[in-house]
Amino acid sequence: MLKVDNVFAKAGEKEILKGLSLTVKPGEVHAIMGPNGSGKSTFGNLLAGMPYVTPQSGSVEYMGKDLLSLEPAERAAEGVFLAFQYPVEIPGVNNMYFLRTALNAQRKYRGEEPMDSAQFLRMVKQKIKDLNMRDDLLKRPVNVGFSGGEKKRNEVFQMGVLEPKLAILDETDSGLDIDALKIVADGVNHLRSPDRSFIIITHYQRLLDYIKPDYVHVLADGKIAKTGDKSLAFELEEQGYGWLNK
Amino acid sequence: MVGLINNWMTQAEASLDDSKQPSWLQLKRQTAQQQLQQLDDPSRTLELWRYADVSRLSKSLNSVVAPSQSKSADSGETDLLIVLNESGYTCIGQQPEWLTIQSLVEMAAQDWQDITFDQETVVNLANTLLVQSGGLITVKTTQQPVHIKLVYDFADPEAWQYVRNHFNIAGGTKVHITEQHQTGRINAVNVYRLAAGAELIRQQDIQLNVAEQFVSYNQFDTAQNVDVVNMNHHIGGSLQHHHHVVNFNAERSKYKSGSINKSFDDNNITDIVNVNHHFKYNQSDVTHRSIAKDRSQIFNNAKAYVAVGADQTEIEQDLKNILLSPDAKIFSKPELEVYTDEVVAAHGSTIGALDDTVLFYLQSRGIDIEQSRDIMIESFEREALVC
Ligand SMILES: Nc1ncnc2c1ncn2[C@@H]1O[C@H](COP(=O)(O)OP(=O)(O)OP(=O)(O)O)[C@@H](O)[C@H]1O
Ligand SMILES: [Mg+2]
Secondary structure (H helix, E strand, O other): OEEEEEEEEEEOOEEEEEEEEEEEOOOOEEEEEOOOOOOHHHHHHHHHOOOOEEEEEEEEEEOOEEHHHOOHHHHHHOOEEEEOOOOOOOOOOEHHHHHHHHHHHHHHHOOOOOOOHHHHHHHHHHHHHHHOOOHHHHHOEOOOOOOHHHHHHHHHHHHHHHOOOEEEEEOOOOOOOHHHHHHHHHHHHHHOOOOOEEEEEOOOOOHHHHOOOOEEEEEEOOEEEEEEOHHHHHHHHHHOOHHHHO | OOOHHHHHHHHHHOOOOOOOOOHHHHHHHHHHHHHHHOOOOOOOOOHHHOOOOHHHHHOOOOOOOOOOOOOOOOOOOOOEEEEEEOOEEEEEOOOOOOEEEEEOOOOOHHHOOOOOOOOOOHHHHHHHHHOOEEEEEEEOOOOOOEEEEEEEEOOOOOOEEEEEEEEEEOOOOEEEEEEEEEEOEEEEEEEEEEOOOOEEEEEEEEEEOOOOEEEEEEEEEEOOOOEEEEEEEEEEOOEEEEEEEEEEOOOOOEEEEEEEEEEOOOOEEEEEEEEEEOOOOOEEEEEEEEEEOOOOEEEEEEEEEEOOOOOOEEEEEEEEEEEOOOOOEEEOOOEEEEOOOOEEEEEEEEEEOOOHHHHHHHHOOOOOHHHHHHHHHHHHHHOOOOO
């Protein structure tokens, strides 16, 4: 599904990713942990096509395509979804309108018929139920005045509606209370399927109690420094990242 | 080079002793003529013309292409459509009993509003010198709100049309008046006089093609307990120059305006709102949203004056601007001139590009960059929609 090969990339003027390689197969869940500033968000942003992140060398193959040559909107329509570490507020743009526009733009790209508002409403109602989302939030402008946790849940809700093939969750668990954490985990588990993959960036192994990862990676200084299974997350939580350098 | 004032004088000579016009009007025009002789041609040294190419006023519009197609003079949702052209006002359909129309020739001298134009407003003074069409429209009803649309529809696209509209809104009347440009090179002076308890929604829809020009001076004079909502759409054109002046002449009235200014190519748009709080307990709320593209320029400003003793005044000025290209320019700086202590005022202005993080967020959900920009611009404009 995704093959990242020896990627070097800058965030702004700064070299951040320094030889990152990672392969994700369909249906797999990969957790990425690592110290602050190690480049985790930069990696997620690179995959989604954030203009501040500029690849220098290496390659990213996604479902047989050269991912880095696609526009951000094309990547989304091809099934890449990034849940932002800091979701953006969009004043004046209603959540429902935004989501329907996004979904129909993706459908159009894929040559599918647009969803009319009745169909869309029905689908969204079901997702609201599935994801235990507060429906009044959907009538408001995107993320405006949402609490930190509400913003994160809105990211997961968007993921639920857009049904991506590769979802990257950048610290979606940070700042969530325990109930919200379960809802987010449920959202992910609900979508898990043999043809869908997840990259979950997190600082806490507790999320991994709810979403069982196939692999846990440590990203340090711009590359994958260690790969293991869930027990690696426990080790990191107990010992921190210091021992990695030894 | 022969200057603008000179052009106006020459043009006026032919019509100043027009025997069809009443003598009081000829007198007003002669006074304007004398005043103009004392003034200088408009130039960039004027505050109001600082950020526009005033020389365009005297340029030929021979590049005029077809009139913009999107405009249509249908009555739409309105109760009455009035067309103004070379032959004056024409009501389309039956004239309702709540409205009277008098042309310049028919109206009484005391219904003409003298406005003190000066060097800054010299282009509006030319309107008094050269006025040919317009008159007095009186609206009086205690029924439902009524909606009137006034359309400028002059056959000659090249010659300046000097239009003076007086609108008398009777006490307690609720009226919505839309002024719309269809064709013609217009220099308009609009005077809205609102009696106690009147409610006015006024819309100015000026959408021009690349060569067209429109100059307007708009004055709102309020008695007490008046409510004015003024919604402006100014889009395109070689030159648009709009000056709104609000005079609170009694207590407890409200003025709320929204302006959407959009320029492309090398359009010049000026949109100035001056609110004069002469009395206590009045509120003004001015919002501008301007978007400039290509090499165009927009100058938009709001200025509020609060007289000595005009306590309990409330003022809001909110001017936001977006530049869509490196060559576009916008100037905007809200101003307050306050001579009393008891005033609540909030003002702010920003100029910037579209927010990159929002743009990327929209794209990351599958919306392409053009549509993402459109969505952002639309939501930005919506903030200035006051009706
Ligand atoms: N647009 C930018 N311009 C310059 N530097 C940037 C930019 N974006 C990120 N950086 C820098 O790149 C480095 C890596 O940032 P990144 O956000 O990828 O870290 P992270 O691993 O996600 O950290 P955290 O755990 O705190 O979220 C940081 O030093 C950050 O300051
Ligand atoms: Mg991060």
